[in-house]
Amino acid sequence: xxPDEKSLFLDAMEDVQPLKRCADVHWHPSRNARAxxxxxxxxxxxxxxxxxxxxxxxxxxxxxxxxxxQTGVIDKLRSGKYSQxxxxxxxxxxxxxxxxxxxxxxxxxxxxxxxxLLIIHGKGREEGSHANIIRSYLARWLTEFDDVQAFxxxxxxxxxxxxxxxxxxxxxxxxxxxxxxxxxxxR
Numbered sequence: 001x002x003p004d005e006k007s008l009f010l011d012a013m014e015d016v017q018p019l020k021r022c023a024d025v026h027w028h029p030s031r032n033a034r035a036x037x038x039x040x041x042x043x044x045x046x047x048x049x050x051x052x053x054x055x056x057x058x059x060x061x062x063x064x065x066x067x068x069x070q071t072g073v074i075d076k077l078r079s080g081k082y083s084q085x086x087x088x089x090x091x092x093x094x095x096x097x098x099x100x101x102x103x104x105x106x107x108x109x110x111x112x113x114x115x116x117l118l119i120i121h122g123k124g125r126e127e128g129s130h131a132n133i134i135r136s137y138l139a140r141w142l143t144e145f146d147d148v149q150a151f152x153x154x155x156x157x158x159x160x161x162x163x164x165x166x167x168x169x170x171x172x173x174x175x176x177x178x179x180x181x182x183x184x185x186x187r
Contacts, residue, residue: 113174119138
């Protein structure tokens with residue numbers, strides 16, 4: 001690059017601010033990726049509750065499905081058959097930080113039309129350990145999102161009982177796209 005080009009480039013980039021990076025969130029690009037629509041998550045009210053917590057025993061695997069979700073969907077989720085489009089690590093984070101990170105993560109995933117997520121919360125060896133407290137809060141928080149249709153413990157290669165798969169409801173645009181694709185086949 002010659003000095004004039006470098007000067008032009010530096011002038012053009014003068015007011016550019018670097019993006020904030022969060023080392024604990026990983027977006028996995030897909031071949032069907034759409035341009036993300038950004039909404040300022042700070043303006044949204046974080047409705048995730050903290051208060052009193054029933055600790056989920058370590059022997060009880062995390063699992064949830066909304067009414068109407070087919071058992072085949074939860075079976076495929078449990079066996080890790082859906083590719084993970086994004087992941088979030090909550091390892092060694094304070095409860096309030098985990099609450100904020102999860103809220104932002106789920107909202108951003110919805111904005112980008114993602115359906116299958118992996119959340120790593122860690123494994124605790126004792127009922128009252130920090131990892132099991134986070135795991136127990138996660139079990140509560142995920143049910144508080146209307147868009148979470150199911151979640152369950154991950155396969156060992158994704159973290160086993162220290163992680164969970166999350167399935168989000170299909171967006172209206174994805175439903176329309178799916179309907180159009182299947183309508184073309186039936187013609």
